[in-house]
Amino acid sequence: MANSGRLRRSALLAAGILLAAGILAAVLTDLFRKAPQKQSVVSFAMGSVLSVDLYGGADGTAEAVKNAVAALDNSISRTIGNSYISRIGKNGKCTADGDFADNMKALLALCEATGGAFDVTIGALSDLWDVGGATPRIPTQDEIDAAMALTDYRTVSLTGFQVSVPPGTLLDLGAAGKGMACDAAKRILAADGEVRGAVVASGGSILCYGENPGKKTWTVGVRDPDGGENDLAGVIRCGECFISTSGNYEKYFELDGVRYCHIISPFDGRPVNNGLKSVTVRADGGMKSDALSTACFVLGEEKSLPILQALNADAIFIYDDNTVFATAGIAGDFELTNDAYRMRGA
Amino acid sequence: MKRRIFSKTDLILILPLLLAALAALFFLARPRDGARRVVVICGGETVLEVPLDALTETETHTFGGVEIELSPDGARIVSSPCPDQICVRTGLLTKIGDTAACVPQRVAVKIVADQNDIDAVAY
Numbered sequence: 001m002a003n004s005g006r007l008r009r010s011a012l013l014a015a016g017i018l019l020a021a022g023i024l025a026a027v028l029t030d031l032f033r034k035a036p037q038k039q040s041v042v043s044f045a046m047g048s049v050l051s052v053d054l055y056g057g058a059d060g061t062a063e064a065v066k067n068a069v070a071a072l073d074n075s076i077s078r079t080i081g082n083s084y085i086s087r088i089g090k091n092g093k094c095t096a097d098g099d100f101a102d103n104m105k106a107l108l109a110l111c112e113a114t115g116g117a118f119d120v121t122i123g124a125l126s127d128l129w130d131v132g133g134a135t136p137r138i139p140t141q142d143e144i145d146a147a148m149a150l151t152d153y154r155t156v157s158l159t160g161f162q163v164s165v166p167p168g169t170l171l172d173l174g175a176a177g178k179g180m181a182c183d184a185a186k187r188i189l190a191a192d193g194e195v196r197g198a199v200v201a202s203g204g205s206i207l208c209y210g211e212n213p214g215k216k217t218w219t220v221g222v223r224d225p226d227g228g229e230n231d232l233a234g235v236i237r238c239g240e241c242f243i244s245t246s247g248n249y250e251k252y253f254e255l256d257g258v259r260y261c262h263i264i265s266p267f268d269g270r271p272v273n274n275g276l277k278s279v280t281v282r283a284d285g286g287m288k289s290d291a292l293s294t295a296c297f298v299l300g301e302e303k304s305l306p307i308l309q310a311l312n313a314d315a316i317f318i319y320d321d322n323t324v325f326a327t328a329g330i331a332g333d334f335e336l337t338n339d340a341y342r343m344r345g346a
Numbered sequence: 347m348k349r350r351i352f353s354k355t356d357l358i359l360i361l362p363l364l365l366a367a368l369a370a371l372f373f374l375a376r377p378r379d380g381a382r383r384v385v386v387i388c389g390g391e392t393v394l395e396v397p398l399d400a401l402t403e404t405e406t407h408t409f410g411g412v413e414i415e416l417s418p419d420g421a422r423i424v425s426s427p428c429p430d431q432i433c434v435r436t437g438l439l440t441k442i443g444d445t446a447a448c449v450p451q452r453v454a455v456k457i458v459a460d461q462n463d464i465d466a467v468a469y
Contacts, residue, residue, distance in 0.1 A: 042385070047449060049445065049454050051456075066390065204469030208465065221467040222467075222468055229435075232464070243468045245469050
């Protein structure tokens with residue numbers, strides 16, 4: 001009896017000590033776990049806010065992302081007088097650098113892949129309507145016809161580093177610039193080599209890079225087209241990817257109850273008005289996601305689907321009647337969080 | 347005589363261990379840093395960072411001509427000389443990640459925390 005009591009006591013003591021040691025070990029692990037250092041930078045570029053949050057990586061990498069995006073802005077902005085785009089606007093041609101030439105080549109390929117729904121020569125039409133500018137107005141059909149005659153990506157010539165356009169044609173990279181900023185950011189993050197995860201937001205174009213420390217996925221909100229600046233229609237849970245949205249709510253003017261949005265169709269020279277409120281595209285490149293969101297908004301769902309498939313991208317279409325359609329590749333990652341919307345067929 | 351499982355000496359050893367284990371469990375289960383902070387960026391610089399919990403009454407700050415109101419409820423841009431007034435229309439920022447930006451004046455107000463549910467918003 002005495003022996004079994006002693007044995008029981010020893011076992012209990014041992015269990016107690018083991019438990020306490022386990023808990024102590026957990027506390028010590030928690031205390032000394034090396035959480036990756038977070039760097040955050042917020043600045044202004046591409047006519048919008050640039051926000052960089054990154055985990056791990058060398059000191060100054062977030063700052064390097066900011067500088068790379070600023071450099072890109074300086075080469076492609078229409079509002080910076082000495083940018084390559086402005087110089088091409090003034091002189092019809094410009095000898096640029098290798099990065100610009102590479103970007104231009106990729107942009108023209110996207111114009112081609114979208115059948116011209118995304119068109120880098122949309123500048124004359126954007127200026128004519130001036131949606132979001134100081135003097136938005138409805139132009140005459142003659143004016144629209146004249147601007148459309150200057151809109152055709154196939155007239156852009158790229159020879160080595162020299163880019164030229166016909167007289168009067170204006171390049172406007174507004175539909176791809178923020179996504180290109182995400183591409184530039186990714187190159188800096190990859191070059192660092194030690195960045196574990198990062199989120200870069202150039203306006204509403206997003207790069208999710210690497211892994212989200214402590215979580216399985218990144219969570220990217222999709223803006224509620226009818227809500228305020230910070231209201232969401234739903235969320236996308238994703239790994240490394242690029243996400244961009246084009247919608248009729250960001251810049252527009254209204255006249256006689258008609259909304260004229262800032263996305264002009266290169267096919268009829270008029271603001272798109274096709275029953276869509278927004279299109280969000282997820283792709284493996286920033287320029288691609290941004291240009292595709294505009295192209296899909298112009299084309300509508302049916303014509304967009306084969307293009308999305310060919311370019312290995314997915315999209316979420318939000319309609320005027322608040323129905324939502326997500327392509328098969330993203331449907332499982334997308335969740336509506338706003339009762340005003342419903343998935344089509346659900 | 348009925349013998350107890352633990353003697354007094356055992357209890358002197360066990361009780362502190364038990365208490366330490368309990369304290370450790372509470373430590374492990376502590377709420378992680380999700381406290382909301384208001385950050386104001388002017389140009390490319392952070393010019394103000396205030397934990398929302400630290401605010402007891404409404405206070406107003408002006409950066410780059412943009413007037414910002416902070417209160418225990420959140421933050422908002424109340425006036426700006428910019429033409430489009432998108433920043434003012436954005437209204438009260440309360441949730442982590444909420445942002446109001448005045449791009450022409452290069453001023454942004456953001457609610458941040460070390461942990462957030464939404465990493466970014468596509469628009």
